[in-house]
Amino acid sequence: MDIRKPKIRLVHLQPLRITGGIECELTLANLYEKPMYEALSYEWGPLCPDDFRIKLGGQEHFVRENLWAALRCLRSEEGVRTLWMDAICVDQSNIPERNHQVSQMGRVYSQASAVIAWIGTENYQDTIKSENNVHLAQDFLHELNANRNLKLSRRQIAKYEKNMRSDDLGLKIYALMALCYRSCWTRLWVDQEVLLSQRGMVQCGSFTFNLDTFRRLFSAGLVWREFYRWADDTAATKMWTSPCMRLFELNKRNQLYNNQHQTYMTMIQLMLRTSYTECGDARDKIFRLLNISAQCCRAAIPPDYSRSFEEIRQSVLEHHHSQHSIGNYDMGSRDLFKAVAEYL
Known part of the structure; x- marks a missing residue:
């Protein structure tokens, strides 16, 4: 090549x-x-x-x-x-x-033309109920997608609840939550792959979901938190702190930051917001964020797998200190280094 x-x-x-x-x-x-x-x-x-x-x-x-x-x-x-x-x-x-x-x-x-987020087979981790859960999650997503804005009034929510037994609703929420906690959402490259896509699909075995449904699910959070309350407060909390929802939160925050400052978040800001993710090669904890970070960070830290992890980490810190203020994190140099060291 x-x-x-x-x-x-x-x-x-x-x-x-x-x-x-x-x-x-x-x-x-x-x-x-x-x-x-x-x-x-x-x-x-x-x-x-x-x-x-x-x-x-x-x-x-x-x-x-x-x-x-x-x-x-x-x-x-x-x-x-x-x-x-x-x-x-x-x-x-x-x-x-x-x-x-x-x-x-x-x-x-x-x-x-499309990005397919493969989240595994229906029988995830060999659990007997997994395939049935995927069916339930698919049904629930179809119901959510029927209302394109995912915005319901309290009267509509009450009507929805009346037509569905609470145990059925709880099962569907837990099924959807299980999809949002699959380990693929913590994989380090998935954030830029999904966030950069023009058209995204989530595939679980033979089941296919439109990624926009997940996006709308996150963006309509306040109303739907009220809806989830009828099923289980614990389920609602877990849903909104799942790796899948964190991915969309990162996207929203990065877009808002770009609108306010005419640039995307710095490498350090992104690293601290994605500390829950994992990878096999430590250098990818930096390289996978380049395409969704500020332009100056991309130029200062080009992908180079001939360099050691320690060398790349030092370049990140030096660039941040020379080009960016600590900003919202309000950290001294020692605290910043400690936070980055813990992340990496």
């Missing part, structure tokens, strides 16, 4: 065949030419034995279990589906290529 140009690899997921195996072809594309593809946002998951295999260009290729499950569910019975996913489309062992691909990650996700 010529890293001097905005090129990416694309996976062409072949339709389901009689053999049942997962088959893919790989091609190069130039982002300037606006290729059509969907981008996959997913949790890598743990390393696994070499029993999750696909065919890539006719050759056997091993992938992790979660990606294998996603590809299995995403393939069509009829036509080819064109996708971008980092595990296959980026040579993780090639540092220059990895740097190049991460630097244009924002463009990859913003240009995609």
Whole structure:
């Protein structure tokens, strides 16, 4: 791949065949030419034995279990589906290529025709009730989506409650809450992948949800907190502090900050607001925030996997001290360093 140009690899997921195996072809594309593809946002998951295999260009290729499950569910019975996913489309062992691909990650996700947030299969963590819970959550989201603004008067809420037994409502809320607590929402790259998307879908096994429904669910929080109160105060509290809802809160705060200051949040501000998230490579705790951070932070801390984690962290602190005030955090240098050190 010529890293001097905005090129990416694309996976062409072949339709389901009689053999049942997962088959893919790989091609190069130039982002300037606006290729059509969907981008996959997913949790890598743990390393696994070499029993999750696909065919890539006719050759056997091993992938992790979660990606294998996603590809299995995403393939069509009829036509080819064109996708971008980092595990296959980026040579993780090639540092220059990895740097190049991460630097244009924002463009990859913003240009995609859709971003699919894969949150796992229906039978999450092998729990017997998981598949039924996904059915309940889907029904509840459809009901919420029927009112496009998700804004109901107290009279409408009372009517809704009268037509539904409280135990049914409680089950639906807990089912939706379970989706909002899936571990994929704490994966470090998912925030920029989902927030940068023009059109987002959440996929759980064979179930598909429109991401805008989750967005509206968050934005209509005050009215719906009142609604949730009839089911269970604990459930309502957990819903609004879930990793999924925190993601939309981050997006809202960053947009408000941009409207007020004509720039996005600084790297330090974003890091402190996403301390609950996780990743395998500590350097990604910084690099994954670049595309949703202030422009000066992007320029000062370019993705470079040849540098150590300590070197990158020091660059973040030096840039913040030279270009940004402490602002809303009102911290001294020592306290700021301590907060960042704890995050990283």
